[in-house]
Amino acid sequence: MKIKDRLSLYFTSLSIIILLVGIGSVYFTILGILRTEFINRLKDRATVVAQLYLKADEISQDSLAVVRDKYLEKMPTEIIRIYDSKNKATFIPEKTSHWDERTVERVRHNGHLEYMNGDRQVVGLFFEDNQGDFVVLASAHDSATDQRMQNLLETMIIIFLIIIVLCFLASRGVASRLLSPINQVISRMQTIRANNLNMRVDEGTGNDEISQLARNFNNLLEHLENAFELQKTFVANASHELRTPITSIIGEAEIALGKPREAEEYQRVLRSVLVDSERLDHTITALLELAEIDMDFSRATLSPVRIDEILWELWAYWNEKLAPNSLFIEMANIADDERSLIITCNKSLMYIALNNIISNAFKFSGNQPVKCVLNSTGKQINIDTEDSGLGINTEELANLIKPFYRSKSTSQFPGHGLGLYIASSIISLYNGKLTVKPAPEKGTVFSIQFTLI
Template sequence: MKIKDRLALYFTLISTLVLIGVLTMVYFTFVKFMQSEFFERLTDRTMVTAKLYLEADEISAEALDGVRQQYLVKLNGEVTRIYNDKNAATFIGDDQQFWTAQTVNEVRKQKKIEYTEGNRQVVGIYYSDNQGNFVILASAIDHGTITRLEKLWKIMMVVFLIIFIGLLLSGRWIAERILSPLNVFIDQVKGIKSNNLDFRVDEGNHKDEIYLLAQNFNDLIAHLEHAFILQKTFVANASHELRTPVTRLIIGAEIALAQERSKEDYQKSLQGVLEDADKLENIISSLLVLAQADLEYGENRTEALRIDELIWKLQQEWNLKAGKNKFIVNLKDLPMQEESLTIQCNPTLLQIALDNIISNALKFSDQEAVSCTLEVTTAGIHIDITDRGIGMTAEQLQHIFRPFYTSASKEAHAGTGMGLYMAHKIISLYHGTISVKSEKGIGTTFTIQFSKL
């Protein structure tokens, strides 16, 4: 059974039980009220009888009977008796012993009694007079109340059925209304696949249990997305970063083995292979740190790095790799204090991030010169990397830091879509920010900032 059906059923059952309780209470309260009212009428009847028969000494019993029948409306099945000290019926013409001596004595004892025999209600009073001590008993059947109770019962049954149906329908409507966000949540969850883990379900505006469910589900999807991206991208990351040093290792070994060489040449070749292997080891270690970044391991493996020294190192390597003056560095009034130029980070990992941005700039500018401006202000370290490439549209700028996204329009610009994603992850890992401005056909500027702690 669906939750909304269970909610509607439980709501209806509880409301129905409450309704039955209320109707039952109303019914029996009405019964007691009508009985009490009829008892009062019978009590009045006994008192009137006492006044007529016991205090009107000058009037004969026959005359009193005539007055009683003329002016007192006879009740249904009415029986009235006056009993003397010997418990014998007297005064009233009908002297049949309607009640037992035990009942009469009970009235003498309690002075007044009220009780019910089937449909008949009975009232008895003890009355002391100059003629003696008497017991007056009166009883009748309240047909009016019986008729009213039958009508009331029928009305209550109709009302109960109408309210029950209304509760059932309204309960289902309320359940559907309350759980409608859950239906939306279910429909949205059905659409989540391995290829759109970046999708998040609507959490809504109500701070209720469904909101908490959606919020926790989104957190879970975020963790799954990160884990899935790590699994999918590690090979791509490794391929993206390891291709050049592995190629250099292979080429160096092939050149060394191509012909006989002197001992010095072999040593030089092996030294180059050793350097490339050492760089390869650093890159692999850095990739592992990147993979662990979301698990909050990589942040602890840091050391102090002077950013100007890293920029000079990058200029030297890129001018050797891409050509002289392909990477131009501009420094703006750098401070003398070393701590103002220092960043706490993993040097190899941060170099990978900057290498990715520079490589991307050179690629999309078709190997035109790329400039880097380093400035240190009171706010922190500010790095601008600018190219004169093809630029990007506003829509492309919204996606460039997503994994596997590439805006390449020709084969020379093709890539894995991981470089800028890695750069963004690494820079964010060390509490930096990266932003980009671009104009189509003019060029692009990546701005990296490390705030002063």
């Protein structure tokens, strides 16, 4: 069952419950009012009859006739009896006993009595008179109220059915209107295939659940697009990157084994094989790091990490590896709250990302000093890594972070074009962005911006 149908049924069911409660309350309230009104009329009839018979000795015959003509019009199915102190019917002859002595005594003891006897309402009143003490009991069937309530019930049923039908149609229309953005998202999703992962669904301008769904789906598409792009790039380039050193190693070994050679020649061959093996090892290491990005992210091994601590670890590593003051760390505009330096991430992956950027800066500047500037505003963390190398052509900046891309100006340096791509991929996992721009004087600046959540 579709969501709009379920919403229509839920809304209609809720409307039915509310209408039943409302209609039931109105029905029984009106019934109570009419029953009370009938009881009061019955009391008045019993009082008039009692006054008529008990006070008949005190008024003239003419007045008695007027009272009889004016007030003694009987109610439908009315039965009225007057009982004396001996609980015997008086004034009005009684062929059949309608009330027993126990009921009469209850009226005499309580002074008043009301109850239902089947479909008849009964009223009992006690009167004290100069002729003695009397009990008046009156009963009647409220057929008028029954007929009114029957008409009211039929009207309510018709109105109830009409309202339920209107509620269902209205709820279905509202559900269709509210869910139309989802239908648009679904239609867009159905057009997305492996060959057009660059397409995105419309996120809208709101911040409701549908917009959040669209944004999350677009984020998923972005990750899938990157994964497919990496796969295609890997198929196109990794085989070349792996085959070249292997071919070189096989060729050198075949030449060396072709005939006996001098020890110096064997040493030269071994050095060449070592260089190619190191190149192969670097390529495999880079590919393993790339695979580790998806593996660690899927495991969600995240923890709060101070970004300045990683920078100081890299400072100690590179200044020991190269020379003192090779890597310079500058802390600028740091917020007082230490939480402004904390990023929820995988520390190992973040170390790899920052180390790849710093390593590139040293490699392409001939191991000249590199400066890292850390800024924190409380909402964003910025890290600028500046080298003094050859610099990058403006037209190559857009392609620099792509996998296996090598700048023409850096062809003399060893590498595979994966370092910056790995760094950018890791940084993007943790709400960060890597950009590259020429330095003001000489070299290149790698800028990282982390948005704190």
